[in-house]
Amino acid sequence: MIKKIDCLGDFCPLPLLKAQQEYKRIKSGEKVVLITDLSCASSNIRDAFEDEKCIVEDEEEIPGIWQITIKKL
Incomplete structure (x- = not known):
């Protein structure tokens, strides 16, 4: 299973x-999987x-947009 989370526009944290x-x-x-525009x-x-x-x-999928994948072992 893959859970996608849209974090575009979200500020830290x-x-x-x-x-x-x-x-x-x-x-x-x-x-x-998180999609974010937050570089940090x-x-x-x-x-x-x-x-x-x-x-x-x-x-960095598109300039300024990152896909972060966390796989639990």
């Missing part, structure tokens, strides 16, 4: 809070999920 909330709901092997969201999410058993990947 909303993307991180939304990611943490959804991460708690998913099971091992599932993903949370990726580093904030990486830092916050550092101690979790997950993989965090980010990609």
